[in-house]
């Protein structure tokens with residue numbers, strides 16, 4: 001627990017930790033000594049030795065002053081650490097999420113991730129400020145009292161020492177039972193989160209297909225599962241807590257019995273016996289307090305483990321000293337890739353791309369065509385370093401992406417993919433995502449080329465209209481136009497383009513085509529092409545089949561070859577009724 005927590009303390013506050021732990025140490029030992037000093041004090045008072053009683057009173061006062069000072073130092077240090085964690089932890093998690101390979105997000109759903117980001121971080125923030133001190137003093141105080149009692153009566157001290165491991169074990173078993181239920185509660189909450197998000201996002205589809213009721217049932221059943229998990233966690237905490245409380249009280253009774261037995265044998269004077277019973281009650285007090293906090297401590301422990309697991313998720317390796325690309329030629333050399341564990345599954349059976357080689361020279365257009373599922377989009381994702389190839393290398397301007405690093409690689413490319421995600425911000429801010437430092441005029445200029453200004457004229461608040469989560473307030477074609485405007489604003493030398501498969505309405509189609517024509521002018525373009533004019537005019541065409549480039553060349557060369565591409569072209573031209581002379585792209 002403590003090790004898991006220390007990992008979550010921001011680097012710039014780590015130096016406070018020794019002070020924090022030293023204060024907790026002083027606090028626990030001084031408190032234990034103050035309790036222990038009650039024994040000689042009470043013995044002296046009942047024995048009528050007031051001089052000694054005064055000396056012990058002063059000793060207790062000194063110990064209590066030390067407790068006060070240590071409590072102050074510990075509370076201040078705990079607050080500093082806690083508030084620094086509040087400031088830093090979510091940012092740190094956010095940054096880490098941003099550097100994880102995309103494959104991580106397929107295994108870790110939005111529900112799980114948001115649970116760790118929000119609820120788990122809330123649970124660990126209290127630890128240094130509130131939970132850790134009672135947890136540590138619950139060990140330190142009884143140990144100090146047990147050791148100090150050696151000077152008063154070794155048999156009572158021995159009883160305390162013997163009962164300590166029993167108390168520890170009982171507490172540990174109870175906590176283990178409870179920890180399992182807490183983990184289950186955590187998972188159920190993540191699943192319920194996921195269902196709520198999906199239920200809200202999928203409303204349009206659910207209504208169109210009339211399957212609303214079954215999804216509602218799914219949502220209800222995951223909420224029911226969450227309720228059950230919470231109830232189980234609550235019930236799971238009860239036996240451990242009850243048994244621990246009973247064992248603590250039994251320990252107290254055992255100590256009283258030992259003291260009374262010793263007193264009745266004449267081994268202890270009555271004043272010492274009274275003093276030892278008083279100290280025994282203090283011996284168990286911190287244990288009872290820790291038991292009361294045990295459910296919060298367990299929850300924090302599970303939360304800290306989940307957060308650390310997220311922070312341990314392997315990021316894409318970044319170069320220590322990124323190199324700069326010389327030009328904008330994009331090359332794939334023997335690239336094999338599969339969507340396996342860690343995105344590195346390059347086993348030939350599961351690979352999606354097999355030994356893909358090609359060069360897209362600077363300023364040329366490479367069209368990637370092939371049947372559905374042949375790996376076209378995967379090829380673009382690899383070029384944008386969303387994933388790292390299992391074998392082979394990808395380079396921009398002669399520098400391998402691994403040496404270029406993700407940031408520099410992404411600076412070189414503009415992406416226009418089919419699944420456009422817009423943030424629930426204004427149109428203006430959504431375009432500015434392309435280049436965050438761009439001036440308003442630059443945003444307007446890019447928007448004009450992609451004809452986003454026409455869309456804005458119709459929106460209630462113009463440029464300031466919020467587009468809703470995922471861009472829900474805009475049509476698919478309009479979202480494409482915003483995405484082209486983003487890419488225009490970025491103005492990167494390489495353009496990775498996944499052309500829309502579905503036909504847009506004529507107005508959006510014209511706007512998107514015009515925007516893309518401007519975007520791709522003089523750029524290195526790799527396009528997953530669906531429009532025949534795009535394919536026809538490409539400098540080279542790669543025909544992919546089952547992850548392999550089976551044909552390559554210009555349109556005329558491949559038609560002359562009379563192979564897979566020629567066949568594909570024939571079928572597509574006939575299906576679309578397209579005539580070469582009529583195209584303008």
Ligand SMILES: Nc1ncnc2c1ncn2[C@@H]1O[C@H](COP(=O)(O)OP(=O)(O)OP(=O)(O)O)[C@@H](O)[C@H]1O
Pocket residue numbers: 106339352370371372373374375376377378379
């Ligand atoms: N995130 C993913 N996780 C696991 N497998 C994936 C993932 N994305 C794609 N695949 C699989 O990889 C293969 C290639 O997919 P890809 O999307 O690259 O093909 P495509 O040629 O672009 O298909 P389409 O033309 O239908 O878009 C498919 O079998 C697909 O199921």
